[in-house]
Amino acid sequence: MTLNMKDQPISLCHQNDLIPNSGICAEFAGKQVALFYLPNESPTVYAIGNWDPIGKANVLSRGIVGDINGQLVVASPLYKQHFDLLTGECIEHSDLCVPVYAVELVDDHVLMNQ
Structure with a gap:
């Protein structure tokens, strides 16, 4: 059996x-x-994805996290649009979305499938 490295999750960072x-x-x-x-x-x-499609910059990681009607969102630090953390959909502009990645915290690593 050949092990495909693409099937192995990678560590993005440590919990700390x-x-x-x-x-x-x-x-x-x-x-x-x-x-x-x-x-x-x-x-x-x-x-x-960190790219804000409205502000045209990699800034979403700097946004403020909260919830709108029970949906977990991040507000872009540029123009304050909200992006759903589960779906990537922009709350104010439903035709816009950012990519969502499956990650999990295992031991002290944040793992993402390739």
């Missing part, structure tokens, strides 16, 4: 790199990923 209730930026396959550590939620780590 995360900031509770805030975001950080990590790089994966040449793209910036915004990671949000929400220790009181389930799951505790969320990942979306």
Whole structure:
């Protein structure tokens, strides 16, 4: 049996790199990923693309995390649009979205499938 390395999750960062209730930026396959550590939620780590399609900059990891009608969101620091952390959809502009990545916290690593 041949093991395909693409099937193996990669470690984006360690848990101690995360900031509770805030975001950080990590790089994966040449793209910036915004990671949000929400220790009181389930799951505790969320990942979306860092590129703000409205502000045209990699800034979503610097946004403020909150919720709108029970949806976990991050507000872009540029023009304050909100992006759903589960779907990537922009709340104010439903035709816009950012990529969402499946991540999990295992031991002290944030893992993402390739």
